[in-house]
Amino acid sequence: MHYADKHSLGEIELFETKITRIDNLGENAFVYYFKRFFNFHSGQVVAISLQKDEPPRLYSIASEPENDEVAILFKVKPDGFLTPRLAEVEVGGEILVSRPFGAFYGTENSDYWIAAGTGIAPFISMQKNGLAAHKTLIHGGRAENSFYYASLFANDKSLKYIPCSSTTEKEGFYNGRLTEYLKTEHLDMDQSFFVCGSSEMVVQVRDILIDRGVDYDKIIAEIYF
Numbered sequence: 001m002h003y004a005d006k007h008s009l010g011e012i013e014l015f016e017t018k019i020t021r022i023d024n025l026g027e028n029a030f031v032y033y034f035k036r037f038f039n040f041h042s043g044q045v046v047a048i049s050l051q052k053d054e055p056p057r058l059y060s061i062a063s064e065p066e067n068d069e070v071a072i073l074f075k076v077k078p079d080g081f082l083t084p085r086l087a088e089v090e091v092g093g094e095i096l097v098s099r100p101f102g103a104f105y106g107t108e109n110s111d112y113w114i115a116a117g118t119g120i121a122p123f124i125s126m127q128k129n130g131l132a133a134h135k136t137l138i139h140g141g142r143a144e145n146s147f148y149y150a151s152l153f154a155n156d157k158s159l160k161y162i163p164c165s166s167t168t169e170k171e172g173f174y175n176g177r178l179t180e181y182l183k184t185e186h187l188d189m190d191q192s193f194f195v196c197g198s199s200e201m202v203v204q205v206r207d208i209l210i211d212r213g214v215d216y217d218k219i220i221a222e223i224y225f
């Protein structure tokens, strides 16, 4: 199997869609917008491709369900199959997008949201959809500019926002990795833990939470592979 096939999703229907807007977040990270042609729940994903005969990649929707535009947030993997070419598509250019799917749904409860890198995307949708109240968002990153949408969360006083970085000594930041925070700080074990990011990150976080006594059933993960 060529690695381009790793997200083989079988026969998934893709629709030609024009990019309406692009935000460049720096460091090869972008938000692409296209006109919404479906209804969805915050936390769901779409499959994206550039050609019908190519295997698509999955992207969490980073906008709220009522918005006329859908946003996806991605970072270019320089040796990746899709993202280097996706980043060359300009406003007005066409991409192929599936209908939404997935069940990583936000709740109204006092959940923990745990994200690193582009794994913040579904929580952006949830925050914009009014689901941030009483949440604790533990957000891991390296450089300060890898905390995508940090100001959206920092300015939302209905949630507790904890950016974690071992390389940033700054007020408002936890000076240490996200995993360090989860190992050492107080956690309310009765809550659910929604975790989103790379497979390595999700596995590490899950192991730490289980070690600390969180029920397996309370860990809900969206793995970006």
Ligand SMILES: Cc1cc2nc3c(=O)[nH]c(=O)nc-3n(C[C@H](O)[C@H](O)[C@H](O)COP(=O)(O)OP(=O)(O)OC[C@H]3O[C@@H](n4cnc5c(N)ncnc54)[C@H](O)[C@@H]3O)c2cc1C
Pocket: 003, 004, 006, 045, 057, 058, 059, 060, 061, 072, 073, 074, 075, 076, 077, 078, 079, 080, 081, 082, 083, 084, 118, 119, 121, 222, 223, 224, 225
């Ligand atoms: C449910 C879900 C939601 C996701 N949501 C997002 C999102 O919101 N934003 C986002 O940016 N990404 C998201 N992803 C990840 C996304 O689908 C792509 O995997 C990512 O954008 C990289 O795609 P690519 O084709 O450019 O790179 P890929 O071709 O997939 O490669 C990624 C990296 O892995 C390496 N690699 C891949 N296969 C092999 C192999 N067999 N051997 C060695 N190295 C290999 C490549 O060299 C590269 O460095 C999500 C994934 C899932 C499953």
